[in-house]
Amino acid sequence: MHIVIVNTIAGNGRALNILEKIQHDHSFQANQCRSFITDYKGHAEEIVKQVTEIYHEKIKTVIIIGGDGTLHEVLNGMKHYPEIPLAFIPAGSGNDFARGAGIHTNPVTLFKRIIDHPRTLSFKPGAYLFHNDVKSRRHFMNSIGFGLDAEVAYKADNSSFKKVFNRMRIGFMSYVLAFFTVLPTYQSLDITLTIDGKVKQVKGAYMITVSRHPYYGGGMKIAPQASLKKDFYSVIVVESMPKWKILLLFITVFWGKHTSLREVKQYKGRAITVESLSTIPVQVDGEAGSCRFCKMEIPEQKRMVYFG
Numbered sequence: 153m154h155i156v157i158v159n160t161i162a163g164n165g166r167a168l169n170i171l172e173k174i175q176h177d178h179s180f181q182a183n184q185c186r187s188f189i190t191d192y193k194g195h196a197e198e199i200v201k202q203v204t205e206i207y208h209e210k211i212k213t214v215i216i217i218g219g220d221g222t223l224h225e226v227l228n229g230m231k232h233y234p235e236i237p238l239a240f241i242p243a244g245s246g247n248d249f250a251r252g253a254g255i256h257t258n259p260v261t262l263f264k265r266i267i268d269h270p271r272t273l274s275f276k277p278g279a280y281l282f283h284n285d286v287k288s289r290r291h292f293m294n295s296i297g298f299g300l301d302a303e304v305a306y307k308a309d310n311s312s313f314k315k316v317f318n319r320m321r322i323g324f325m326s327y328v329l330a331f332f333t334v335l336p337t338y339q340s341l342d343i344t345l346t347i348d349g350k351v352k353q354v355k356g357a358y359m360i361t362v363s364r365h366p367y368y369g370g371g372m373k374i375a376p377q378a379s380l381k382k383d384f385y386s387v388i389v390v391e392s393m394p395k396w397k398i399l400l401l402f403i404t405v406f407w408g409k410h411t412s413l414r415e416v417k418q419y420k421g422r423a424i425t426v427e428s429l430s431t432i433p434v435q436v437d438g439e440a441g442s443c444r445f446c447k448m449e450i451p452e453q454k455r456m457v458y459f460g
């Protein structure tokens with residue numbers, strides 16, 4: 153049995169169009185595919201949790217049609233079943249995971265290949281927790297960012313212009329606009345950063361990003377050296393710099409050239425902790441919130457992803 157999870161609002165309705173196309177395909181009808189449509193935020197995670205608990209022995213693949221937010225939910229909904237392969241048909245507005253994993257194929261062809269002859273990628277997602285409580289441990293597959301990027305993600309998600317840009321298929325523009333709104337009043341961060349046991353005091357940083365692959369924010373190449381094939385994180389620290397230089401960073405990041413700026417430092421590690429005396433903005437796979445502590449580790453278990 154193949155489980156297909158569809159987020160109706162992802163990519164401004166693109167996921168639903170893709171579902172309609174693949175439902176008419178012979179592979180869908182001939183291969184015991186059961187589709188589930190999300191009705192609200194967090195629903196994908198609930199559906200997958202229930203379905204995998206009941207049918208885990210019968211499920212061949214969980215196929216997601218949606219954006220990175222849906223993938224994040226599904227990854228966490230089935231974290232107790234790492235042996236069940238995941239497949240991702242990108243239909244969001246940002247689709248950074250698809251970029252990082254090299255998924256480019258057209259959706260119907262991708263679906264057929266997932267069912268018949270999938271190529272596989274075996275990778276370790278990131279694991280994170282906010283309260284040093286292992287029960288609250290969750291997974292992420294793109295990045296966790298602290299500071300400016302999280303503030304921008306929050307602003308973009310809660311803006312009226314996001315829907316307009318998504319409808320025009322230029323979803324990244326909502327981040328561009330949010331960036332220019334947030335920058336003038338943005339306050340930098342004082343953070344204690346620990347990478348594999350080595351402690352660094354980071355004063356006046358604009359942001360710290362911990363990545364599993366290079367992309368975020370709808371195509372910005374924030375961590376050019378990160379790769380899903382490597383079992384460590386790429387950590388980018390943007391130190392204090394004049395605001396005009398932040399603009400330069402914002403332009404060059406689309407090509408991954410921002411790392412040549414003196415204030416941009418790159419590190420790598422398997423166990424990362426970010427701590428602050430005050431509450432700081434954080435984004436996990438694009439979902440914005442706040443925290444004072446975050447621990448990120450590379451888990452033991454790998455997750456199999458099918459793609460075309």
Ligand SMILES: Nc1ncnc2c1ncn2[C@@H]1O[C@H](COP(=O)(O)OP(=O)(O)OP(=O)(O)O)[C@@H](O)[C@H]1O
Pocket residue numbers: 159160161162163164190191192193194195218219220221222223225243244245246247248323438
């Ligand atoms: N029916 C629904 N109504 C409202 N929100 C939903 C519904 N179904 C899913 N969601 C939420 O929609 C959010 C956005 O979904 P998703 O990230 O998949 O799409 P996207 O934002 O278009 O893509 P990307 O993250 O790649 O930019 C997720 O947080 C998800 O929980």
